[in-house]
Amino acid sequence: MANFVAIKADKHQNLKVSQKRNLAHVANQHIITITAAEYAQASASFPIVLVKNPDSPRYRSVAMLGLEAGENLYYNDDKWSALFVPQSIAMAPFSLGLDPDKEKTLTACVDVDSEFVGEDKDLALFETEGKESELLTNVQNSLGRLYENEKMTENFIKELEDNDLLQELELKIDLSSGEKKKLTGLFTINEDKVKSLADDKVLDFHKRGLFVPIYAMLGSLGQMNRLVQLRNLTGKNKIAGIQIAPLAKQEVKEEVTES
Numbered sequence: 001m002a003n004f005v006a007i008k009a010d011k012h013q014n015l016k017v018s019q020k021r022n023l024a025h026v027a028n029q030h031i032i033t034i035t036a037a038e039y040a041q042a043s044a045s046f047p048i049v050l051v052k053n054p055d056s057p058r059y060r061s062v063a064m065l066g067l068e069a070g071e072n073l074y075y076n077d078d079k080w081s082a083l084f085v086p087q088s089i090a091m092a093p094f095s096l097g098l099d100p101d102k103e104k105t106l107t108a109c110v111d112v113d114s115e116f117v118g119e120d121k122d123l124a125l126f127e128t129e130g131k132e133s134e135l136l137t138n139v140q141n142s143l144g145r146l147y148e149n150e151k152m153t154e155n156f157i158k159e160l161e162d163n164d165l166l167q168e169l170e171l172k173i174d175l176s177s178g179e180k181k182k183l184t185g186l187f188t189i190n191e192d193k194v195k196s197l198a199d200d201k202v203l204d205f206h207k208r209g210l211f212v213p214i215y216a217m218l219g220s221l222g223q224m225n226r227l228v229q230l231r232n233l234t235g236k237n238k239i240a241g242i243q244i245a246p247l248a249k250q251e252v253k254e255e256v257t258e259s
Helices: 036-042 134-162 191-195 199-207 211-234
Strands: 004-006 031-033 048-051 060-064 094-098 106-111 166-175 180-189 239-246
Touching: 004 094, 036 134, 036 211, 048 211, 060 211, 094 134, 106 134, 180 191, 180 211, 199 211, 211 239
Parallel strands: none
Antiparallel strands: 004 106, 031 060, 048 060, 048 180, 094 106, 166 180, 166 239
């Protein structure tokens, strides 16, 4: 389990990170957080959807890496096969967290239990005189951009909710064994409602660049077929067919994606 602590010069003067790191920490994750700023690039690799816990009104923006819990079809043999690496996983072993010395202040943290962190690694977090290294400065800048993108994504999702543009999807999966599965709890944008927006709202969305992530999310659903291809390459529980359609409101949910 990760053990993130705030990075402090007086405590981590000699701490270093490996120059070569991998994405093994998401090897068993079937969804990962992604920001709206990344949709355009990510849509060429993954289906992008919103998910939420049944007992929470809050949506999360995620990229799908598999069709069931614990399945990452993009990470095999210690290699990442997708064209794009989302910020949320690329930052490991770093993360934003609360500064124990400053109330309600976020600061850069590091997973001190990570295999890529230790005093015997390659890249120092601090120079000999205690000054932040170039690596740490770059990490802090990247974490700051990730935080801003996450806030922007929250605002984007709220905009979709406020304009009633979301709809739940149902995935019907036919396995070659004859077994059938149904997957719900995935939300996307209702394209028909987008097309029905009033002219003043269309102009507003256009000026604020909202149509870029909207249509990137919609286009990304075509990557469901890529998930099927990747699953079938593994030779396990091969999929004979998959259907994606809006969930009829009267239907009872049989399975919900984890968030």
